[in-house]
Each structure stands twice: as C-alpha cells, then as structure tokens.
Amino acid sequence: MLRNLPRIRGKYVFDYDFKEATFLRVGGKCDVVFNPMDLADLVGFLRNRPSGLGVVVIGNASNTIVLDGGVRGCVINLSRYMRRIELKSQYAVVEAGALLPHFINTSVESSVSSCEKLCGIPGTVGGAIAMNAGIPGFEISNALASVDLVDDCGTAASATVHELDMKYRDGNVPAGSIVTSAVFRTCGSSRADLENTVKELTGKRLRSQPLGATCGSAFKNPPNMKAWELIKESGCDRLSVGSAVVSDKHCNFLMNAGGAKASDFVKLIEIIKKIVFEKTGILLNEEIKIIGER
Ligand SMILES: Cc1cc2nc3c(=O)[nH]c(=O)nc-3n(C[C@H](O)[C@H](O)[C@H](O)COP(=O)(O)OP(=O)(O)OC[C@H]3O[C@@H](n4cnc5c(N)ncnc54)[C@H](O)[C@@H]3O)c2cc1C
Secondary structure, eight states: OGGGOOOOSSEEEEEEEGGGTSTTOOOOEEEEEEEOSSHHHHHHHHHHSOTTOOEEEOSSOSSEEEOTTOEEEEEEOOTTTOOOEEEOSSEEEEETTSBHHHHHHHHHHTTEESSGGGTTOOSBHHHHHHHTOEETTEEGGGTEEEEEEEOTTSOEEEEEHHHHTOBTTBOOOOTTOEEEEEEEEOEEOOHHHHHHHHHHHHHHHHHHSOOSSEEEESBOOOTTSOHHHHHHHTTOTTOEETTEEEOSSOTTEEEEOSSOOHHHHHHHHHHHHHHHHHHHSOOOOBSSEEESOO
C-alpha cells in the first residue's frame, strides 16, 4: 500500500521513530508520516490515498502516548509546513501546525492579546483546539472564533466555535476530521501587560509542574474535583511501573525517568485508575491520548 502513495508537494517520512518525537519519549515506529505543504496538498492526499490506508493526525505529541508497536498506516502532521500566523487588527488567522507558544510570542511582540494565558502549553494550535487546552479560568475556546476542517475523505468545511460546542479538554472536533486553520479573536493591548501575564503564569507553572519527559496532566479533573487530589488521597502519588513514574512535584503528571516503555505508562495509568476508584468511587478519565499498537 505504501508503494501507491499519491504524489504530494510536502514530505513523506517512512519508518518514523516516535521515541524522539513524543514528549514522553516512548513509542514504536510509524509506517509513514505525511507533512502536507498546504491545504490543497492535504486534500489531494486524502482523496487519492490507497483505500484501506488508515490515517491519524498528530500535532506536537505533547499529549499523546504512542504505543510500543508503533502506528500502522499514515500519521498526518501539519507542523512542518502548515504553520502560518497572520495577525490582523481584530482577529488572527493561524494554521493548525503552528506551535501555540509561537502564536503567543508573535501576538505579545505585536501587542495583541489573544491566547497569552495559555503560555507554557507546548502543543500545536490544532492539537490545542482538539483538546480545548486550557488553564483554570481560560480555555482556547474563549479566544477562538472559527476553524477550518477537512474530513478523512478530503472534504473541507468550516465551523464556528459555537457550532463546535467545545467542552472541558475536548474540542469536539468531528471524528476523523483534521483542523487545518483557525481564526482567533484578538484585541490590542499593552506589550508590557502581556509580558507580565506571561511571566507570572510561567513562574506559577515552573513552581508547580515538573520539567522533563512528561505529557502534562494524565487525567481530566472530574467535575468540581482535582484529579491530583484524588491521586494523592488514594496513596498513588509515589507509584511507578518500570521507569514510568508519578511526578513528585505534581502527582497528575507522569514522567519518563529514563528508558520507560509506553506499556509501562499504560500499566501505571490502569493501576492509578483502579486504586483511585477503589478508594474514592470515582473513575478518572485520561486526558492523555493513546494511539498505535501494543
Ligand atoms: C509540560 C506540559 C504542560 C502542559 N500543560 C497543559 C495545560 O496547562 N493545559 C492543557 O490543556 N494541556 C497541557 N498540556 C498538554 C498538551 O500540551 C495539550 O493538550 C496540547 O494542546 C496538545 O497539543 P499537541 O499538538 O501536542 O497535540 P497532540 O498530543 O499531538 O495530539 C493531541 C490530540 O489532538 C489531536 N490533534 C492534533 N492535531 C490535530 C489537528 N490538526 N486536527 C485535529 N486533531 C488534532 C490528536 O489526534 C490527539 O487526539 C501540557 C503538556 C506538557 C508536556
């Protein structure tokens, strides 16, 4: 099937090793990664790919565990070429492969307020929309106006943020659809004020969250509760499986202490869920996405 891939203007990377690309530093190989040059290239690929070639989209893999068996089929990744950022007076048009920190830096440097409260979230704009990434009191949906999407047959569409009806850590993007670009609401602000916001929130993050090989919060907060409190109360704050460990700085963060496998994280997640459920009666749901084969 891989011999019949359509001609594209972007790039194919075969036998791509995820271990170096995911934030947790785990994962097997993927048959092929496709980096589209632009929307037309992506649409052409989706319409002309061999029937039966599965596709999955990944952003900066800062919220994703790729399993040790890797990914059969094609991983689409927009972050090599589709990362244009256009700031206008009252809105910004941003391609989904742009890194959120880059969008934020560009806005702050231009004295434009939009997503600066999300500083420190290391994903792409597409990944952040798919996850409705956020901090307490602010989610990307609060600044989003609309998105452009393409489905897995290559049909393009648009949706307003109201039509998407994004939820807590769930952008509600239709299954199989890829966010290709987004329009954000913006307003003029003082660069010094924006820089202060970024500085304050970065300091808070550094004080409360670990640095290193992690994927951010492993579990979503259940309504009116904190996942980390449930993990701590249940005595799971020092658990580990192999080199997959619960961070001693923030127990909803799992870390690769060196040489962990994806299967270690999967086991650790299962153990935490089981113990928390037994102790509190609450079933934690993963915020982390898991893809690929065991
Ligand atoms: C140190 C650290 C701190 C973090 N802090 C936070 C935080 O404060 N708040 C928070 O919400 N998250 C946080 N995260 C988690 C993570 O950064 C966010 O969820 C981020 O938005 C994921 O973006 P990504 O591009 O890396 O997505 P990926 O991990 O690559 O993908 C995540 C999901 O999005 C989908 N996806 C990716 N791109 C697209 C696209 N173009 N179209 C459709 N679907 C797509 C994927 O299929 C997958 O289901 C943190 C992570 C780390 C490592």
